[in-house]
Structure formats: C-alpha cells, structure tokens
Amino acid sequence: MRIALTLHHMSAPGDAVALSVAFEAAGGDEVWVPETWGFDAPSLMGAIAARTTRIGIGAVLPVYSRSPALLAQTAAGVDAISGGRALLGLGASGPQVVEGWHGVPFTRPLGELREVVAACRTVWARNPLEVAGPRPIPLPGGAGRALRMITQPVRSTIPITLATMAPGGVRLAAEIADRWWPFFISAESIRGLWATPLAEGAARRHPARDPLEVMASVVVWVGEGAGADAARAAARREIAFYVGAMGSRTHNFYADTATAMGFGAEARAVQDAAVSGTWRDAQACVTDMMVDALAVIGPPDAVRTRLDALAAAGVATLAISAATPDPAAAVAGLRGLLV
Numbered sequence: 001m002r003i004a005l006t007l008h009h010m011s012a013p014g015d016a017v018a019l020s021v022a023f024e025a026a027g028g029d030e031v032w033v034p035e036t037w038g039f040d041a042p043s044l045m046g047a048i049a050a051r052t053t054r055i056g057i058g059a060v061l062p063v064y065s066r067s068p069a070l071l072a073q074t075a076a077g078v079d080a081i082s083g084g085r086a087l088l089g090l091g092a093s094g095p096q097v098v099e100g101w102h103g104v105p106f107t108r109p110l111g112e113l114r115e116v117v118a119a120c121r122t123v124w125a126r127n128p129l130e131v132a133g134p135r136p137i138p139l140p141g142g143a144g145r146a147l148r149m150i151t152q153p154v155r156s157t158i159p160i161t162l163a164t165m166a167p168g169g170v171r172l173a174a175e176i177a178d179r180w181w182p183f184f185i186s187a188e189s190i191r192g193l194w195a196t197p198l199a200e201g202a203a204r205r206h207p208a209r210d211p212l213e214v215m216a217s218v219v220v221w222v223g224e225g226a227g228a229d230a231a232r233a234a235a236r237r238e239i240a241f242y243v244g245a246m247g248s249r250t251h252n253f254y255a256d257t258a259t260a261m262g263f264g265a266e267a268r269a270v271q272d273a274a275v276s277g278t279w280r281d282a283q284a285c286v287t288d289m290m291v292d293a294l295a296v297i298g299p300p301d302a303v304r305t306r307l308d309a310l311a312a313a314g315v316a317t318l319a320i321s322a323a324t325p326d327p328a329a330a331v332a333g334l335r336g337l338l339v
Contacts, residue, residue, distance in 0.1 A: 001311055001318055001338055003331055004030035004056075006217060008322035013044055019327065020048045023055070026328040027335050030056035030087060032319065035065075037101040042074050049082035058087030060163045060181070062097065063112045064104045068119030069129055076124060076153045084154045089181065090116055091163035095251050110168050117160055117176050124153050161215065165257045167197040174201025174212050179317070181215040183242065184257045186293050187309035190214065193260055213316040219295040220320045222303050222333030227325060233283075234323040235295040240282040243267050244274025263290050304337045 005023045007016045020031045031048055035041035041059035048057050057078060061071060071090070079086035092098075092109035099106050122129050128146035162173035163181045173180035174197065182194070190198070202212065219238060221231035242254040243266075258267040266287055273282035291297070296306045296318075310318070324330050 001307065001316060002029040003334055003338075004028065004032055004058075004215070004317050004319040005327050006032045006319050006321055007034060007044075009034040009036045009038055011322065013039065013047060016044055017047050017051055019322070020055070021051050022328045023331065024052050026331040028055060028320075028327075028331050030058060030317065030319075032087070032089065033057070033059040035059055035061055037097060042078060045078045045086070046081055049078060049085065052082075052085075054085075056085050056087045057082055058089050058161065060089030060091045060161070062093040062102070063090055063109075063116045064093065064098045064106070065102050068116045069123060071116055072120040072123035073149075075120065075158050076149070076151075079154045079158055080151075086158055087161065088120065088158050089161040089163050092169065094246070094253060096246075110172055113162060113164075113169065113172055114176065117162075120160065121157060123149050124158060125156050126153070165253050170194055170197040171201040174198045175204045176209075177212065178210070179213040179215055181217070181319070182257070183217050183254060184239075184261065184294055185214075185216045185315075186261070187306075187313040187315075188293075189261050190313040190315075212314075214314045215317040215319050216310055216315045217319045217321060219297065219324050220303075220318070220330045220334065221297045221324065222300055222330065222337065224299055228297050230325040231295070231297045232288075232291050234321075234325060235291045235297065236283045236286040238321055238323040239286045239290060239294060240270050240274070240279065243270045243286075244279075244282045258290070261293065263287075263293075266290050300333075300337060303333075307334075307337060 005028055007019065023031060033041040033044045041061060045057050045059055066074070075086050075088040090113060092113060095106040098104050119129060126148050128148050130146045159178040161179035161181050162169065162177040164170060164173055165182045170180065219231055219235040221228050243252065243258055246252060246254050255267045255271060266285055269285035270282045273285055296303055320327050320330055
C-alpha cells in the first residue's frame with residue numbers, strides 16, 4: 001500500500017514544501033496539493049518538484065477552473081519539471097466554489113469530467129485536440145484548426161484520479177479513471193455504499209485499461225496516549241470542516257456522503273452548528289463512532305486490522321491528512337505495519 005500526504009489548503013507555501021521534503025525523507029510515496037479558493041495548486045506542485053527527487057506530486061483540480069487543454073498542459077508541465085512524477089486529480093468541486101468563486105455555471109459535471117479526461121489523454125499522446133462540448137475548443141472548420149501539443153511530454157500518459165463521491169461520479173471513475181478518490185471512505189462503504197456504482201462502471205471499462213485503484217483519505221496515528229488524543233481531535237476538526245463548510249446546506253457532497261454512510265444525524269448537527277458559526281460546537285457534534293469510521297487511529301494491532309480491511313476492499317493508496325499531528329512520524333508508524 002502506497003502512503004500519500006494531502007497538504008492543508010491553508011498552509012503557507014514554504015511550510016508545505018518543507019513538509020513535503022520531510023515526508024519524502026520519512027518514506028512517503030506521494031504528496032497531493034489541494035486547490036480551493038486560496039493559492040493555486042500547480043505553483044506549489046512546481047516548488048515541491050524542485051525540492052524533491054522521488055515522490056509523486058499530485059493535485060485535484062476543478063474541471064471548471066481551466067480549459068481542458070490547459071489542464072492537460074499543466075499536468076504535462078509538472079511532469080516535465082519533476083522528471084515524470086506528476087499525478088493529475090480531477091473533480092467537479094461544487095456549486096459554492098464553481099459559481100461563487102470561478103463564476104462558472106455548475107452544469108453537467110459528469111459530462112465535464114468525461115470530456116476533460118478524454119482531452120488530457122489526447123493532448124499527452126500528441127494527437128489533435130478535437131473534443132466536442134460546450135467549451136470553445138478549436139474544431140476543424142471553425143476560425144482555427146485542431147492543434148496537437150507543440151512540445152514533447154515526458155510521458156504519453158499521466159495517471160488520472162477522479163475525486164468524486166456522488167454515485168454517478170463513482171461510476172464514471174470506475175469506467176475511465178486510473179484511480180478513484182472519495183474523501184470519506186471505509187472498507188464497509190466500498191463493499192456496501194459504493195459497490196453498485198463501482199460494479200456498473202467496471203462493466204463499461206475498456207479491457208485494455210488496468211484495474212481501477214482506490215485511494216482513502218484518513219487522519220492516521222499509530223499509538224495511544226496523547227498522540228492518539230491529538231489525532232482524534234484533528235479528525236473531528238477536519239470532518240466538521242468538510243461537512244459543515246464545504247458547500248451550502250442543500251449542496252454539500254461531504255454531508256451527503258456522511259449521511260449515506262449512516263451518520264445523518266451527526267451531519268445535520270454539524271451543519272446546524274456551522275451555520276450558526278459555532279465551530280467548537282460543530283466539532284463536538286462529530287461522534288466517537290464517526291471518528292472511528294473515518295480515521296485510522298489506535299494501537300498497532302487495531303491499525304493493522306483497519307489497513308488489512310482497506311487493502312482487501314481495494315485501497316492501494318492511503319492518503320494521510322495533513323491534519324494528522326505529525327505526518328512524517330505517522331509514515332514511520334505505518335511502514336512498520338506495512339512491511
């Protein structure tokens with residue numbers, strides 16, 4: 001199982017680079033840069049590429065924020081400066097960010113994802129970009145002509161991860177993506193909640209494509225005592241933020257997923273507290289059972305059991321949240337269990 005790190009969206013760039021360097025030295029495999037409505041992700045990806053030598057460098061970019069061609073160019077550029085270590089994540093984000101920040105209508109998200117994936121693979125293979133859709137992409141017979149990438153990419157294909165939790169998005173990931181990355185996940189939800197869309201998408205997957213890989217985002221801590229207490233508090237903060245703030249009361253995919261996983265009462269309570277602006281109360285609404293389901297925290301034997309269950313359910317990459325108190329130390333603890 002690979003070990004990845006998701007950087008915090010509020011981290012200062014210098015701190016994020018330093019943490020990435022330490023994570024690589026500790027034996028981590030990948031670093032993922034978030035993009036919300038703060039700094040852009042590709043700039044930080046380039047800085048990390050310049051300071052590291054081995055780890056993969058990824059970001060989940062909203063498909064509405066850039067043209068399909070620019071998304072492909074950006075991934076190819078990071079791949080070039082990193083020596084072939086880029087990982088491209090794509091997501092639809094949500095109406096709050098897409099419309100409230102980018103000023104773009106949040107329409108046909110599955111169509112956007114499908115077209116961007118096709119466009120990226122076309123660009124990296126240096127074929128003419130002729131992807132039809134609502135965006136102003138050059139097409140033969142128009143004012144311009146279909147172009148192929150003028151520079152030579154380091155790789156003709158870059159792994160594409162779809163970050164999605166809606167059933168239609170999960171189905172699409174199982175059909176066309178290299179990886180699927182939901183934010184909230186457990187072994188039980190892969191076998192239950194997500195089983196049908198994963199199977200439906202897999203049935204449409206091209207036989208020449210490798211099997212879909214799964215990523216799991218978690219706050220991790222191996223051990224007990226103060227470290228475990230700090231990790232559980234961090235998990236509460238992170239769960240409360242995504243359920244309470246990453247979307248509106250009626251359009252929040254994180255709250256919807258938590259509800260589908262059996263935590264509907266907790267999700268409603270978190271949202272009620274978040275709407276009133278009492279974040280301490282929102283965190284308190286995240287129950288111990290919710291933390292146990294969505295984080296991996298505990299003594300070595302308990303963590304090993306959770307890791308085995310995730311691996312058996314298809315998880316190939318464990319993405320440690322930056323909310324984890326000491327990600328580098330967490331890597332060391334995990335490596336001892338994964339040997």
